[in-house]
Amino acid sequence: MEHIISLTLENKFGSLSRVAGLFSGRGFNIESLSVAPTLDPSVSMMTLVTSGDDRIIEQIMKQLNKVIDVIKVVDISESEFVERETALIKVHTRPEDRAEALRIADIFRASVLDSSPTSYTIEVTGDVRKVQAIIHLLQPLGIKELVRTGRIAIGREPTRPAQAQPRPLAKAN
Amino acid sequence: MQLTGAEIFLESLKREGVDTLFALPGGVVLKIFDVLHQQKDIRVILTRHEQGAGHMAEGYAKATGKPGVALITSGPGMTNVITALADAYMDSVPMVCFSGQVPSGMIGNDAFQEADNTGLSRPCTKYNFLVKDVNDLAQTIKEAFYIASTGRPGPVLVDIPKDISMDKGEFHYPKSVSIRGYNPTYDGSKWKIKQAADAIMKSKRPILYIGGGVQHSGASAEVKELAEMTHIPVDMTLMALGCFPGNHPLSLGMLGMHGTYAANMAMHYSDLVIAVGARFDDRVTGKVAEFCPTAKIIHIDIDPTSIRKNIHVDIPIVGDCKRVLIELNNILRATVNGNQKERRKPWWDQLSAWQQEHPLAYIQEPEAQIKPQYLIDRLYELTADRDPIVSTDVGQHQMWAAQYFKLQNPQTWLTSGGLGTMGFGFPAAMGAQAAFPNRLVLCIAGDGSIQMNTQELATAVIEKLPVKVFVINNRFHGMVRQWQDLFYEGRYSCSYLDNVPDFVKLAEAYGAAGVRIETVGDVDAGIQEALSIDRPVFIDVPVYQYENCYPMIPAGGSNHEMLLEDPPDLHKPKSTHKTAVQSDSDTVLTA
Numbered sequence: 233m234e235h236i237i238s239l240t241l242e243n244k245f246g247s248l249s250r251v252a253g254l255f256s257g258r259g260f261n262i263e264s265l266s267v268a269p270t271l272d273p274s275v276s277m278m279t280l281v282t283s284g285d286d287r288i289i290e291q292i293m294k295q296l297n298k299v300i301d302v303i304k305v306v307d308i309s310e311s312e313f314v315e316r317e318t319a320l321i322k323v324h325t326r327p328e329d330r331a332e333a334l335r336i337a338d339i340f341r342a343s344v345l346d347s348s349p350t351s352y353t354i355e356v357t358g359d360v361r362k363v364q365a366i367i368h369l370l371q372p373l374g375i376k377e378l379v380r381t382g383r384i385a386i387g388r389e390p391t392r393p394a395q396a397q398p399r400p401l402a403k404a405n
Numbered sequence: 406m407q408l409t410g411a412e413i414f415l416e417s418l419k420r421e422g423v424d425t426l427f428a429l430p431g432g433v434v435l436k437i438f439d440v441l442h443q444q445k446d447i448r449v450i451l452t453r454h455e456q457g458a459g460h461m462a463e464g465y466a467k468a469t470g471k472p473g474v475a476l477i478t479s480g481p482g483m484t485n486v487i488t489a490l491a492d493a494y495m496d497s498v499p500m501v502c503f504s505g506q507v508p509s510g511m512i513g514n515d516a517f518q519e520a521d522n523t524g525l526s527r528p529c530t531k532y533n534f535l536v537k538d539v540n541d542l543a544q545t546i547k548e549a550f551y552i553a554s555t556g557r558p559g560p561v562l563v564d565i566p567k568d569i570s571m572d573k574g575e576f577h578y579p580k581s582v583s584i585r586g587y588n589p590t591y592d593g594s595k596w597k598i599k600q601a602a603d604a605i606m607k608s609k610r611p612i613l614y615i616g617g618g619v620q621h622s623g624a625s626a627e628v629k630e631l632a633e634m635t636h637i638p639v640d641m642t643l644m645a646l647g648c649f650p651g652n653h654p655l656s657l658g659m660l661g662m663h664g665t666y667a668a669n670m671a672m673h674y675s676d677l678v679i680a681v682g683a684r685f686d687d688r689v690t691g692k693v694a695e696f697c698p699t700a701k702i703i704h705i706d707i708d709p710t711s712i713r714k715n716i717h718v719d720i721p722i723v724g725d726c727k728r729v730l731i732e733l734n735n736i737l738r739a740t741v742n743g744n745q746k747e748r749r750k751p752w753w754d755q756l757s758a759w760q761q762e763h764p765l766a767y768i769q770e771p772e773a774q775i776k777p778q779y780l781i782d783r784l785y786e787l788t789a790d791r792d793p794i795v796s797t798d799v800g801q802h803q804m805w806a807a808q809y810f811k812l813q814n815p816q817t818w819l820t821s822g823g824l825g826t827m828g829f830g831f832p833a834a835m836g837a838q839a840a841f842p843n844r845l846v847l848c849i850a851g852d853g854s855i856q857m858n859t860q861e862l863a864t865a866v867i868e869k870l871p872v873k874v875f876v877i878n879n880r881f882h883g884m885v886r887q888w889q890d891l892f893y894e895g896r897y898s899c900s901y902l903d904n905v906p907d908f909v910k911l912a913e914a915y916g917a918a919g920v921r922i923e924t925v926g927d928v929d930a931g932i933q934e935a936l937s938i939d940r941p942v943f944i945d946v947p948v949y950q951y952e953n954c955y956p957m958i959p960a961g962g963s964n965h966e967m968l969l970e971d972p973p974d975l976h977k978p979k980s981t982h983k984t985a986v987q988s989d990s991d992t993v994l995t996a
């Protein structure tokens with residue numbers, strides 16, 4: 233099962249490799265990863281997508297908690313969340329395909345960032361299914377280059393006060 | 406106060422109460438060594454190899470409970486110490502290792518003797534630091550000692566570039582540290598502890614399975630109280646030896662691959678396993694699918710990642726072993742009623758039957774060659790009243806030492822369990838001796854293992870560390886040979902040590918003493934002679950070469966299926982007279 237894990241970690245050299253090393257050293261795979269500083273510049277937020285059965289995920293969560301540079305770990309996918317990913321897609325366009333490319337972009341509310349006589353660079357933002365779908369539709373035209381940010385996710389606020397919230401694991405080493 | 410980085414290093418170590426430093430210099434740490442040369446507070450022990458420095462720091466730490474400290478240079482100094490760091494990491498040994506680094510401005514340029522020290526050590530340290538500003542040095546050292554010695558202890562590396570040791574900075578040693586991502590849980594959940602107490606009161610066939618965590622948290626007294634109050638038998642892992650008296654009536658001895666029959670049967674047939682500071686290592690569980698099939702499992706450990714890593718746990722308790730056991734004992738003291746001995750009688754009848762069915766045993770014919778077990782047995786008997794510290798190397802001799810040397814006290818057993826590092830024993834013994842100059846420190850070594858660190862004889866002699874090294878000399882990588890006997894039809898590929906040195910002469914060449922014990926009749930006198938020498942001694946004991954270590958659970962086997970003796974179809978030479986097989990390769994090849 234796929235899990236989206238959100239990590240708060242020290243924004244200093246070495247932190248990323250401690251997290252990455254934990255995965256590589258145990259043969260766990262990271263499917264996507266995105267990191268950037270938070271409002272507090274000494275802290276980064278990392279969203280990491282991985283998969284495994286319950287036992288593996290339990291180990292991953294505990295091991296991440298054990299990393300000293302990691303301040304907080306939440307399995308976002310345990311409760312309600314929203315996620316986004318941005319992709320930049322450079323499509324090759326023959327003259328007869330140009331209208332089609334724009335039409336597809338329009339359907340997905342994607343914007344065109346750059347255009348040349350033989351290509352469009354399209355920016356799309358959405359959940360992973362939306363991004364997959366537009367890629368799928370543009371593929372027959374010929375995708376020259378594709379860059380994706382990796383997924384970011386955030387927990388939903390409860391609509392009613394009583395609704396369960398994703399709770400951070402008690403940080404313990 | 407403005408000090409150089411090297412001076413800050415020294416002052417910080419003093420504040421941490423460091424009294425001994427195991428060290429080997431090099432270009433980038435010369436400034437630090439120069440400062441060390443001009444002070445008297447810290448004893449600097451110059452080792453002959455950085456691996457030796459690392460293991461000495463480990464031995465010091467295991468015997469004292471305080472972090473061991475090593476100082477080594479960049480590049481090859483760093484790569485040499487890696488084995489010791491990895492060893493300390495596996496066995497949760499508190500240790501702080503300082504490495505020199507090329508000057509900050511040259512890092513990443515493939516400078517002379519540059520290595521990515523933090524990168525190399527990341528997977529085998531609890532944490533590591535690269536110091537980038539001399540004003541951070543004191544704080545970093547404070548954090549390093551804090552991390553190494555709290556929670557689940559482990560090695561920490563501090564990498565100091567050359568310019569940092571020479572730069573001047575303000576010295577101010579912090580009084581306390583707080584690291585936002587590091588908050589070990591010490592107190593176990595009261596609710597879970599109550600559940601554990603209930604389970605203990607209900608169980609019919611409980612067993613205590615204690616590990617190295619008992620030593621790290623200093624919980625021996627609490628384990629003893631728990632066992633005695635409830636009359637529950639105690640199994641020890643290799644790392645826990647000494648944490649419960651080996652000759653206590655409730656002790657079943659060591660469990661696991663070469664554990665006692667009773668210890669392993671007790672686990673297999675128990676209905677409640679109380680694991681304390683142990684981690685269900687594969688050398689203990691054997692085949693996981695058949696591990697403790699009828700037992701509920703309580704697991705007390707300070708490291709949450711150890712819990713449910715290999716084995717399903719019914720009552721997990723994250724916390725410091727000592728604190729959790731104090732809580733647990735308080736509850737039990739109020740609940741335990743009636744005669745526990747009486748209540749546990751059916752279980753103990755079964756345990757005693759197992760103990761009598763297959764006790765640890767060996768045959769020593771008086772005229773035949775010395776059996777390794779006999780030597781260790783006698784060494785134990787002759788030194789028991791002196792509460793010795795015992796280190797081992799890795800191999801058969803290590804397992805026999807674990808089986809026959811019944812230690813009484815924690816922090817007296819220095820062995821490489823998790824990593825299984827040959828060459829650990831001698832330097833570890835020296836580290837312990839440096840901490841306790843007046844205690845008897847024994848090393849039970851293998852002829853293969855000892856050769857991985859004999860260079861430290863020079864250190865032992867010059868630093869006056871009078872350790873007694875008993876070389877169980879079977880002219881074999883005995884443990885490898887045993888597996889080849891059992892699983893490779895006796896094809897001794899690279900297990901025969903064709904040419905072992907004359908260990909007596911080797912010791913003498915360094916200015917240490919050498920003793921050889923050749924016959925059964927000489928064993929006691931030889932041991933006494935060695936103990937009477939106040940210098941380091943190598944005692945060479947040629948032993949019967951083909952002895953195998955039992956019980957044995959073949960790798961991946963189930964715990965109740967132990968080999969108890971050589972299988973009948975195993976062809977090996979009969980115990981020969983002492984005109985042995987010094988380098989008789991024919992005997993070996995046809996064995």
Ligand SMILES: Cc1ncc(C[n+]2csc(CCOP(=O)(O)OP(=O)(O)O)c2C)c(N)n1
Pocket residue numbers: 798799800801802803825826827850851852853854855877879881882883884885
């Ligand atoms: C550094 C290292 N290399 C290889 C091994 C694999 N190994 C385990 S036991 C052993 C043989 C040890 O021989 P010796 O020290 O003579 O002990 P014995 O088993 O003969 O008592 C070997 C090679 C190891 N544990 N450590």
Ligand SMILES: [Mg+2]
Pocket residue numbers: 800851852853877878879880881882883
């Ligand atoms: Mg040997």
